[in-house]
Amino acid sequence: MATYTCGKCNMAVDIRCSKCQVDLVNDSITKADGTTVQVSKCPNGCGKVKSPMCCAADMSCSLGG
Numbered sequence: 488m489a490t491y492t493c494g495k496c497n498m499a500v501d502i503r504c505s506k507c508q509v510d511l512v513n514d515s516i517t518k519a520d521g522t523t524v525q526v527s528k529c530p531n532g533c534g535k536v537k538s539p540m541c542c543a544a545d546m547s548c549s550l551g552g
Contacts, residue, residue: 489513489527489548493541500539500546504529513538513548 489512492499502511511527514535518524525545528535539546 491527491539491546491548493546494544495542498541498546502527502536502539504531504533506533507531511536 489510490499490501491513503509504511507529509529509531512530514526514528515523516526516535525538525548526535527538538548
């Protein structure tokens, strides 16, 4: 399971797909200008969302069990 944690306040969240009930996985996409954006995506192809933010910054991702 991907757990996202705030580097400032230590808040943490786990994210699950509401369509198929599986844990979202950490990924990134490359924008047209060449920059990358961290996203959370459904491994079953249901979609992806911008990864969570906290304290005005992207939360970092670690994989847990």
